[in-house]
Amino acid sequence: MQARISTDDVPALARGCAVLGTGGGGDVRAGGLAARRAILEYGEVPLVRLDELPEDALVLPLSGIGAPTVSHEMIHAEDEPVRIRDEIERIFGRPPAAVMSSEIGGGNGVAPVAWAARLGLPLLDADAMGRAFPEVQMVSMYVAGIPANIVIMSDVVGNVVTIRPVDGLWSEQIARAVCVASGSSALMADYVLTAGECRGAVIEGTVSRAIAIGRATDGAQDPLAALQDELGAVRLITGKLTDLDRRTTGGFVRGTVTIEGTGDDRGRTLGLEIQNENLVAVEDGRVRAMVPDLITVVDTQAATAIQTEGLRYGQRVTVLAWPCDPLWRTPKGLETAGPRAFGYDLDYLPVEKIAP
Amino acid sequence: MSERPDQRHRLRVGIDVGGTNTDAVVLDETDSVVATAKRPTSPDVTEGLRAALDAVLAELDDPSLVTRVMLGTTHATNAILERRALGRVAVLRLGLPATTSVPPLSDWPADLRDVVAAGTAIVRGGHFVDGRPIAPLDTDAVKRFLAEVGSAADAVAVAGVFSPGSADQEKQVAEIIRAELGDVAVSLSHEIGSLGLLERENATVLNAALYGVARDVTTALQDALDSRGLKVETFFAQNDGTLMAVDYAARYPVLTIGSGPANSLRGAAYLSGVEDAIVADVGGTSTDLGVLVGGFPRESAAAVEIGGVTTNFRMPDILSIALGGGTMVGAEPRSVGYRIGREALVFGGPTPTMTDAAVAAGRGTVGTHGVPDQWRDRLAEAVARADELVADAVDRVALGKADRPLIAVGGGALLLAGRIPGASEVIRPRHAEVANAVGAAIALASGRLETIVPTGNGGNARAALIEKAKEEAAARAVAAGADPASVQIVELSEIPLSYLPEPAVRLQVKAAGPLSR
Numbered sequence: 069m070q071a072r073i074s075t076d077d078v079p080a081l082a083r084g085c086a087v088l089g090t091g092g093g094g095d096v097r098a099g100g101l102a103a104r105r106a107i108l109e110y111g112e113v114p115l116v117r118l119d120e121l122p123e124d125a126l127v128l129p130l131s132g133i134g135a136p137t138v139s140h141e142m143i144h145a146e147d148e149p150v151r152i153r154d155e156i157e158r159i160f161g162r163p164p165a166a167v168m169s170s171e172i173g174g175g176n177g178v179a180p181v182a183w184a185a186r187l188g189l190p191l192l193d194a195d196a197m198g199r200a201f202p203e204v205q206m207v208s209m210y211v212a213g214i215p216a217n218i219v220i221m222s223d224v225v226g227n228v229v230t231i232r233p234v235d236g237l238w239s240e241q242i243a244r245a246v247c248v249a250s251g252s253s254a255l256m257a258d259y260v261l262t263a264g265e266c267r268g269a270v271i272e273g274t275v276s277r278a279i280a281i282g283r284a285t286d287g288a289q290d291p292l293a294a295l296q297d298e299l300g301a302v303r304l305i306t307g308k309l310t311d312l313d314r315r316t317t318g319g320f321v322r323g324t325v326t327i328e329g330t331g332d333d334r335g336r337t338l339g340l341e342i343q344n345e346n347l348v349a350v351e352d353g354r355v356r357a358m359v360p361d362l363i364t365v366v367d368t369q370a371a372t373a374i375q376t377e378g379l380r381y382g383q384r385v386t387v388l389a390w391p392c393d394p395l396w397r398t399p400k401g402l403e404t405a406g407p408r409a410f411g412y413d414l415d416y417l418p419v420e421k422i423a424p
Numbered sequence: 425m426s427e428r429p430d431q432r433h434r435l436r437v438g439i440d441v442g443g444t445n446t447d448a449v450v451l452d453e454t455d456s457v458v459a460t461a462k463r464p465t466s467p468d469v470t471e472g473l474r475a476a477l478d479a480v481l482a483e484l485d486d487p488s489l490v491t492r493v494m495l496g497t498t499h500a501t502n503a504i505l506e507r508r509a510l511g512r513v514a515v516l517r518l519g520l521p522a523t524t525s526v527p528p529l530s531d532w533p534a535d536l537r538d539v540v541a542a543g544t545a546i547v548r549g550g551h552f553v554d555g556r557p558i559a560p561l562d563t564d565a566v567k568r569f570l571a572e573v574g575s576a577a578d579a580v581a582v583a584g585v586f587s588p589g590s591a592d593q594e595k596q597v598a599e600i601i602r603a604e605l606g607d608v609a610v611s612l613s614h615e616i617g618s619l620g621l622l623e624r625e626n627a628t629v630l631n632a633a634l635y636g637v638a639r640d641v642t643t644a645l646q647d648a649l650d651s652r653g654l655k656v657e658t659f660f661a662q663n664d665g666t667l668m669a670v671d672y673a674a675r676y677p678v679l680t681i682g683s684g685p686a687n688s689l690r691g692a693a694y695l696s697g698v699e700d701a702i703v704a705d706v707g708g709t710s711t712d713l714g715v716l717v718g719g720f721p722r723e724s725a726a727a728v729e730i731g732g733v734t735t736n737f738r739m740p741d742i743l744s745i746a747l748g749g750g751t752m753v754g755a756e757p758r759s760v761g762y763r764i765g766r767e768a769l770v771f772g773g774p775t776p777t778m779t780d781a782a783v784a785a786g787r788g789t790v791g792t793h794g795v796p797d798q799w800r801d802r803l804a805e806a807v808a809r810a811d812e813l814v815a816d817a818v819d820r821v822a823l824g825k826a827d828r829p830l831i832a833v834g835g836g837a838l839l840l841a842g843r844i845p846g847a848s849e850v851i852r853p854r855h856a857e858v859a860n861a862v863g864a865a866i867a868l869a870s871g872r873l874e875t876i877v878p879t880g881n882g883g884n885a886r887a888a889l890i891e892k893a894k895e896e897a898a899a900r901a902v903a904a905g906a907d908p909a910s911v912q913i914v915e916l917s918e919i920p921l922s923y924l925p926e927p928a929v930r931l932q933v934k935a936a937g938p939l940s941r
Binding site for chain 2: 101141144146182225252378382
């Protein structure tokens with residue numbers, strides 16, 4: 069693991085977070101720009117392992133929440149994390165010792181570098197998803213049974229809201245309402261927890277993994293093979309995107325993507341069910357990978373991740389799938405973010421069993 | 425207007441400055457092509473423009489019958505790529521206390537930022553998605569900023585958060601600038617780009633930086649016309665295949681970027697009479713493929729990068745492949761470019777090019793010499809490779825529909841095979857080699873608008889807002905030079921926004937019409 073995150077690491081981190089976004093998690097561009105600027109302004113960000121923190125050190129999991137359309141227009145205020153930090157100090161009597169990304173996949177994996185730099189805090193080499201998920205309760209702390217008893221939100225104008233919800237469902241409902249009142253954009257800390265509580269309740273090593281994923285394709289002769297190797301992924305198909313059926317229902321995008329094989333894969337067809345993320349891959353009526361395992365569509369040439377909203381007919385793509393963190397394969401993990409949590413009537417089977 | 429010639433004999437000139445060649449055409453009142461010319465594009469652009477203009481005027485019995493000149497030019501693109509002749513811009517963002525994590529110009533290449541930025545500031549202001557102000561506009565801060573940097577700035581760019589939905593603060597700032605700095609040029613983001621603050625702000629700053637370039641090219645064109653005794657109206661081609669009057673172009677020079685591909689698509693539609701087709705424009709170094717939908721270019725959904733700066737204004741969805749008439753066989757993708765007239769085998773030169781390959785394959789006759797036999801095998805292989813490249817590109821832009829024709833245009837169009845997989849037929853209209861200049865000459869004037877419309881409570885409010893947006897787009901088309909009596913709404917799209925509390929759509933409206941008489 070590297071000790072600090074410098075501006076040189078930001079592009080690799082952004083590429084890696086896009087890969088771990090499995091099609092969702094939002095744009096990495098604004099987060100990357102904010103991270104770069106914050107490092108230049110406040111210095112490089114130490115990256116720490118969980119076992120380097122004292123047992124009672126407070127860890128601050130942060131994520132930006134809101135509507136993707138709004139996030140392209142409403143850029144975060146630099147001081148949003150400062151207000152959350154101050155509130156935590158007021159409540160807990162001590163400041164947090166490290167920032168953690170709540171969601172390594174997509175923009176929320178990159179922006180925490182900016183937030184940590186602004187606070188002068190290290191970034192914990194961990195996150196709460198190991199990928200991207202669309203709903204705030206789909207986090208490892210919830211699966212680990214840690215009560216969601218405090219949520220602190222800070223918005224662009226400086227409002228700070230502390231919620232003490234009775235359970236995760238109320239947490240989600242009230243946080244959404246606050247977010248809307250704040251113009252559909254806010255920074256959120258939920259599950260403020262100690263390093264001790266983090267053990268077994270967060271997914272470790274994901275920041276350095278994202279950077280390694282981003283670096284794997286740097287100067288590689290065969291970027292795709294390098295990426296596949298780094299991820300330990302199964303190549304589901306290499307081919308051409310031939311159909312894209314996308315519809316918006318109830319505020320969520322749903323769709324089916326068809327990829328027809330080319331080269332060695334000629335004659336094969338893969339169907340990909342997408343919502344905000346890539347969720348289920350089907351070939352000849354047989355499921356070959358499903359959520360919470362990771363499924364990412366990459367450009368076959370450059371091996372860069374393509375978000376669901378960037379999918380277009382005719383793209384030459386490869387679909388990679390690889391295992392999720394074991395935490396998601398527990399009964400509680402699958403109940404929270406398994407195929408049924410996304411409306412697919414499927415019994416979960418691990419990708420390494422069904423993909424090859 | 426009594427000194428004007430009889431309407432039936434009025435002529436107009438279309439000019440398109442491309443990477444390799446500058447093309448000019450003259451069209452009469454019935455839109456028939458009466459003269460064409462092709463000249464090499466000069467490094468300074470203007471010399472080649474004058475040469476093409478002279479060449480085409482020389483073909484006319486009476487050049488004084490020319491009443492209009494339409495110009496599509498790469499002056500603005502070149503200025504940005506070469507960091508040359510750009511103005512210094514004071515950049516003002518309305519958004520405090522929001523947006524501070526990414527200040528203006530954060531993603532610009534340092535050398536371009538050094539040339540362009542006269543100063544940047546974020547002041548209190550801007551709006552939320554639902555129209556509420558983030559903060560009241562801090563007029564004192566605006567004035568302080570102008571006092572600090574105003575003297576060093578050639579222009580001011582203003583970008584407010586969610587200004588495409590709520591433009592009032594940007595307009596208010598424009599008034600303050602006029603009061604404080606007099607008639608310095610002002611670029612307002614809601615008039616330039618769509619949602620996406622950083623990209624729209626970038627496009628707005630580029631626009632402001634290009635005012636001087638716009639003035640230079642306007643003056644150069646006017647001088648060229650004056651010295652030839654022509655009294656004409658001039659128009660500039662913009663990136664959606666429509667025209668803007670010269671005073672409008674002077675305010676929105678950034679919109680001229682990317683006009684070349686749009687012109688060639690529109691010209692191809694006009695020359696062939698086909699409105700839904702794939703267009704392949706084969707130049708000296710590259711082939712641009714695009715798609716015509718209802719006679720207009722299909723637009724790209726992706727962000728467009730210009731000189732290292734990411735912007736979000738709409739451009740024709742173009743796929744460029746490194747294949748042109750001057751492409752060197754065996755040294756692809758290098759091209760001999762405009763030197764083809766002395767380099768290619770068919771002109772007696774030493775370099776085998778794709779033009780030679782096309783001639784050897786019997787696709788046309790060009791040049792002064794035959795193709796030497798010892799090259800035939802290699803040229804045949806090159807043609808086969810080129811056909812594969814083209815078929816692959818056609819499939820990519822066709823989005824799976826194989827039933828549309830392909831219109832082959834551009835100086836190197838003979839490279840294209842008579843049958844192309846993915847196209848129902850290959851159409852080679854007359855004057856295809858100057859389709860881009862024809863496209864400039866026949867273009868309509870247009871205006872566009874993007875805003876956010878809530879669709880939740882009451883259909884009437886929504887209908888009224890959409891009606892208002894249509895009127896504004898039509899007004900912008902008239903400002904660009906369209907005839908008020910014949911402006912039509914040619915495009916209206918509603919894109920539902922996800923994750924929002926109140927249902928809302930992103931509304932895009934485009935109005936276009938023929939130029940006023």
